[in-house]
Each structure stands twice: as C-alpha cells, then as structure tokens.
Amino acid sequence: MAVDGHTLEFCLAEEADFEEVMSISGDVYGGIDYLPVRYHAWIRDPFRRVILAKKKGQIVALVSANIVDNGHTAVFEGLRVAPLERGKGIAGLIQGYCLNLVKDQFPEVKVHRYTKSGQLAPKILTKFRLICxxxxxxxxxxxxxxxxxxxxxxxxxxxxxxxxxxxxxxxxxxxxxxxxxxxxxxxxxxxxxxxxxxxxxxxxxxxxxxxxxxxxxxxxxxxxxxxxxxxxxxxxxxxxxxxxxxxxxxxxxxxxxxxxxxxxxxxxxxxxxxxxxxxxxxxxxxxxxxxxxxxxxxxxxxxxxxxxxxxxxxxxxx
Ligand SMILES: CC(C)(COP(=O)(O)OP(=O)(O)OC[C@H]1O[C@@H](n2cnc3c(N)ncnc32)[C@H](O)[C@@H]1OP(=O)(O)O)[C@@H](O)C(=O)NCCC(=O)NCCS
CATH class of the missing domain: 3.40.630 (Aminopeptidase)
Known part of the structure; x- marks a missing residue:
C-alpha cells in the first residue's frame, strides 16, 4: 500500500517504540491521552495486538485490537495518525490491516467494536450498528x-x-x-x-x-x-x-x-x-x-x- 508515493509498512509495536509513538501523539484527545500510561501493559498483553504503520521507516499511525468477550469481540482502541499524515486514508488502511491480522490470529472473533465521540457521519452507519x-x-x-x-x-x-x-x-x-x-x-x-x-x-x-x-x-x-x-x-x-x-x-x-x-x-x-x-x-x-x-x-x-x-x-x- 502506498501513501504519497511511499510504501506503508505495518508491524507489531514494541516497548522500544514508546518515545516515537508519543512523538506523534502530542495533540491526541487535547492532552488527556491514556496511551502513555497504558502503552507498556498493552504491548505485554497476549490478548491484544498493537499495530504501527511506518512510512520511510518512521511511525505514522497506531491502532490496537483488544480481544474481549471470551475471544468473540475485537475492540479497537488508541487509533491515531501523525498530524502531518492525516486526511490521506491512513486510518482506514491501518484499521484494515489490523482487522485482517485479528481474523488470522483470532479466528473465533465474530464482531469488531469501537467507541467514538461526536456526531456520526451517515457513512459510518452504513458500516456499523450503533449499539448505544x-x-x-x-x-x-x-x-x-x-x-x-x-x-x-x-x-x-x-x-x-x-x-x-x-x-x-x-x-x-x-x-x-x-x-x-x-x-x-x-x-x-x-x-x-x-x-x-x-x-x-x-x-x-x-x-x-x-x-x-x-x-x-x-x-x-x-x-x-x-x-x-x-x-x-x-x-x-x-x-x-x-x-x-x-x-x-x-x-x-x-x-x-x-x-x-x-x-x-x-x-x-x-x-x-x-x-x-x-x-x-x-x-x-x-x-x-x-x-x-x-x-x-x-x-x-x-x-x-x-x-x-x-x-x-x-x-x-x-
Ligand atoms: C481520527 C484520525 C485517526 C483519522 O485519521 P486519518 O488518517 O486522517 O483518517 P482518514 O480520513 O485518512 O481515514 C478515514 C477512515 O478512518 C475512519 N475513522 C476516522 N475516524 C475514526 C475513528 N475515530 N475511529 C475509527 N475509525 C475512524 C473512517 O471511518 C475512515 O474509514 P474508511 O476509509 O473505511 O471510510 C486522525 O484524525 C487522528 O489521529 N486524530 C487524533 C486522534 C483521534 O482523535 N483518534 C480517534 C480515536 S476514536
């Protein structure tokens, strides 16, 4: 997959990526981001996958899938794209990669859930059911x-x-x-x-x-x-x-x-x-x-x- 003519590469996040992940997270949720206190526990959790997208070797996005509900649900959390890389479709691409990885590694997962603030664009409701x-x-x-x-x-x-x-x-x-x-x-x-x-x-x-x-x-x-x-x-x-x-x-x-x-x-x-x-x-x-x-x-x-x-x-x- 290419963005701006450069290949986007995906990999599992590691403990050592912490500082670079924080460097793309400065404006996330207006300063009340939970990822700094959860990152290391997320990496060690066997029922979670933390995925990075890299462009020219630099981290440009992160998303995580948390496997819950006796292994039947993947909850996506922590999605973020580096500020200068937004609006290019990277959020969609990293979530697509993460979904495929979950299907592969956790075949018993039947649904994908996430929580989102704000008004919902009609397009979202063509893909997702609003539970509450x-x-x-x-x-x-x-x-x-x-x-x-x-x-x-x-x-x-x-x-x-x-x-x-x-x-x-x-x-x-x-x-x-x-x-x-x-x-x-x-x-x-x-x-x-x-x-x-x-x-x-x-x-x-x-x-x-x-x-x-x-x-x-x-x-x-x-x-x-x-x-x-x-x-x-x-x-x-x-x-x-x-x-x-x-x-x-x-x-x-x-x-x-x-x-x-x-x-x-x-x-x-x-x-x-x-x-x-x-x-x-x-x-x-x-x-x-x-x-x-x-x-x-x-x-x-x-x-x-x-x-x-x-x-x-x-x-x-x-
Ligand atoms: C929200 C954010 C990740 C969008 O990134 P982006 O690369 O600019 O988004 P794009 O416009 O390229 O991609 C849009 C795709 O991501 C999806 N998307 C956008 N916001 C989303 C969200 N909050 N949660 C899940 N998916 C989201 C869209 O549905 C769309 O999917 P589609 O391509 O299948 O239609 C980015 O603006 C960001 O990092 N914001 C700060 C952190 C944040 O608010 N994260 C949201 C956590 S709920």
Missing part, C-alpha cells in the same frame, strides 16, 4: 478544592431528607454478581454493555474477572435491587500539564437523583488522597444531561470543559 450512546461531561478541578464542595453538597442532600441514600461500595465478588445479574444487564446497562473508560465489555464472567482485578471503584445504589451503578477509575497521569490526572466515572441507569449520588460518592473516593489538578470525564444516560450539568454547575461550581457530543458504541460483524 452515553453522554460525556468533562470538568476540571483541583482535588483539594473540590473536597469541601463535595462534603457540602452531600450534607445539603442529607439535610433535605428524601434525596440522599448512601451509595454502596461493591467488593470484587459483589461487583461480579451485580453486573452479571439479568436485572442489571437488561434494565440498567446501556446496550447490555459495561463501558469502562471508553472500552466496551459484554457482561460475561471472563470480562468481570479481569475488570474487578483492577483498581476501579464499583458502586451501586442498592446491592440487591440496583437501579443505578457506577465504575470509577483510579486517577491516572495525562500529558495535559504538570501533575494532571484523569478520572473517569461511568454511570449506568436512568434515575438522576441516584446517579447524582453515585457521582458525589465516586468523586469523594477518587480525590480523597490527591493534591493535583484533575480532568474528570463523566459518562451517563443522555436523558440526564441537563440535570447533571446544572447540578455540577450550581452545587459544585464546575463548568463543562469541552464538547464531546456523546460517546457512541459501534459494532460490525467480522
């Missing part, structure tokens, strides 16, 4: 500044009597049981999928086993009859600026007051021991957008940082 859409609210704050605001907001809700119920922290075995229960799968999860920091997983024992072994915070409004659930990442470093950490809180369910309570409890857990600037991404059911935005503004003094225009989960057969 979550809203994305991005806010920034300093951990030490938000703590007293969270305390005050919880105290006010407690005083109001009816509005506050303590969210329940779920340990590994409860998280597995709750997220695998048919009531949650059918009635609470968007598109019957657990989306954790943009990565979609079907609620299957093997996925839950992997997920609960990581340092995530799992919560429910009720352990036995949950209507709202959430999963928060431990904050991780991002390139945005000195000390910047990214915190992701995925909330599932449709009842705003309960989702808001989970948000407060997740934030309290997430920022409890930090003194750093945080870029926080909240994902939730689209019908709650206005309520969530006003609550963040009025009770916590937070403002929407950038417009993601939603998180779409897309799927196509292999």
């Amino acid at each position: 859409k979550q809203e994305v609210l991005s806010v920034q704050f300093k951990a030490e500044d938000i703590r007293p605001k969270l305390e005050a907001a919880v105290a006010q809700l407690k005083e109001s009597g009816k509005e506050w119920e303590d969210p329940v922290l779920l340990g590994a075995s409860d998280a597995k049981r709750v997220f695998l229960s048919p009531r949650v799968v059918d009635g609470v999860l968007p598109g019957k999928t657990i989306i954790q920091d943009w990565v979609p997983y079907r609620p299957l024992e093997s996925n839950l086993k992997k997920l609960v072994s990581q340092d995530f915070i799992w919560m429910a409004d009720d352990k036995e009859e949950p209507t709202v659930l959430s999963v928060g990442t431990a904050p991780y470093r991002v390139p945005l600026g000195t000390g910047y950490h990214r915190l992701n809180i995925d909330i599932f369910g449709k009842q705003f007051p309960r989702a808001r309570n989970q948000l407060l409890a997740q934030l309290q857990q997430g920022v409890s021991t930090l003194e750093v600037p945080i870029y926080c991404l909240l994902y939730f059911e689209p019908s709650m957008w206005q309520d969530m935005l006003s609550f963040c503004q009025t009770a916590l003094g937070l403002h929407k940082d950038r417009d993601f225009e939603g998180q779409n989960l897309l799927e196509a057969d292999m």
Whole structure:
C-alpha cells in the first residue's frame, strides 16, 4: 500500500517504540491521552495486538485490537495518525490491516467494536450498528478544592431528607454478581454493555474477572435491587500539564437523583488522597444531561470543559 508515493509498512509495536509513538501523539484527545500510561501493559498483553504503520521507516499511525468477550469481540482502541499524515486514508488502511491480522490470529472473533465521540457521519452507519450512546461531561478541578464542595453538597442532600441514600461500595465478588445479574444487564446497562473508560465489555464472567482485578471503584445504589451503578477509575497521569490526572466515572441507569449520588460518592473516593489538578470525564444516560450539568454547575461550581457530543458504541460483524 502506498501513501504519497511511499510504501506503508505495518508491524507489531514494541516497548522500544514508546518515545516515537508519543512523538506523534502530542495533540491526541487535547492532552488527556491514556496511551502513555497504558502503552507498556498493552504491548505485554497476549490478548491484544498493537499495530504501527511506518512510512520511510518512521511511525505514522497506531491502532490496537483488544480481544474481549471470551475471544468473540475485537475492540479497537488508541487509533491515531501523525498530524502531518492525516486526511490521506491512513486510518482506514491501518484499521484494515489490523482487522485482517485479528481474523488470522483470532479466528473465533465474530464482531469488531469501537467507541467514538461526536456526531456520526451517515457513512459510518452504513458500516456499523450503533449499539448505544452515553453522554460525556468533562470538568476540571483541583482535588483539594473540590473536597469541601463535595462534603457540602452531600450534607445539603442529607439535610433535605428524601434525596440522599448512601451509595454502596461493591467488593470484587459483589461487583461480579451485580453486573452479571439479568436485572442489571437488561434494565440498567446501556446496550447490555459495561463501558469502562471508553472500552466496551459484554457482561460475561471472563470480562468481570479481569475488570474487578483492577483498581476501579464499583458502586451501586442498592446491592440487591440496583437501579443505578457506577465504575470509577483510579486517577491516572495525562500529558495535559504538570501533575494532571484523569478520572473517569461511568454511570449506568436512568434515575438522576441516584446517579447524582453515585457521582458525589465516586468523586469523594477518587480525590480523597490527591493534591493535583484533575480532568474528570463523566459518562451517563443522555436523558440526564441537563440535570447533571446544572447540578455540577450550581452545587459544585464546575463548568463543562469541552464538547464531546456523546460517546457512541459501534459494532460490525467480522
Ligand atoms: C481520527 C484520525 C485517526 C483519522 O485519521 P486519518 O488518517 O486522517 O483518517 P482518514 O480520513 O485518512 O481515514 C478515514 C477512515 O478512518 C475512519 N475513522 C476516522 N475516524 C475514526 C475513528 N475515530 N475511529 C475509527 N475509525 C475512524 C473512517 O471511518 C475512515 O474509514 P474508511 O476509509 O473505511 O471510510 C486522525 O484524525 C487522528 O489521529 N486524530 C487524533 C486522534 C483521534 O482523535 N483518534 C480517534 C480515536 S476514536
């Protein structure tokens, strides 16, 4: 395959490619790229392939396929093309190469999924099914500044009597049981999928086993009859600026007051021991957008940082 008259070559990424990959990633996601903290683990993961495209020996693109759902799904993540090489079809070419490699090496993979922000061009929907859409609210704050605001907001809700119920922290075995229960799968999860920091997983024992072994915070409004659930990442470093950490809180369910309570409890857990600037991404059911935005503004003094225009989960057969 040629781009600008030069052959495009594909290979598996190695640990030693890290610096060069970072050099093409400067503007990715406006400074909140997760790849710097995940790259080395990705390279070592036997259920993942990280592919590079090279032109004249230089890295010009990366994409990764994460094999999940008992080996039936390839989730594409991390796609990026070097800024000066965009608009030449390289994203399509590297994804095509990666798809063929997955078909070859993981023949049991039946579908290909990825999550994407923003409005969907009609062309995408000719190739992919839209499984579900979550809203994305991005806010920034300093951990030490938000703590007293969270305390005050919880105290006010407690005083109001009816509005506050303590969210329940779920340990590994409860998280597995709750997220695998048919009531949650059918009635609470968007598109019957657990989306954790943009990565979609079907609620299957093997996925839950992997997920609960990581340092995530799992919560429910009720352990036995949950209507709202959430999963928060431990904050991780991002390139945005000195000390910047990214915190992701995925909330599932449709009842705003309960989702808001989970948000407060997740934030309290997430920022409890930090003194750093945080870029926080909240994902939730689209019908709650206005309520969530006003609550963040009025009770916590937070403002929407950038417009993601939603998180779409897309799927196509292999
Ligand atoms: C988005 C990006 C990878 C597109 O690269 P590009 O080489 O300029 O894209 P091209 O216009 O050449 O290729 C478009 C192809 O990639 C696909 N594509 C574009 N954006 C995509 C995305 N976010 N996820 C998956 N595929 C995407 C298009 O559907 C199209 O496929 P087709 O050729 O089969 O129709 C590039 O702009 C980039 O690196 N942006 C910064 C990182 C980023 O936002 N990545 C998206 C992660 S979801």
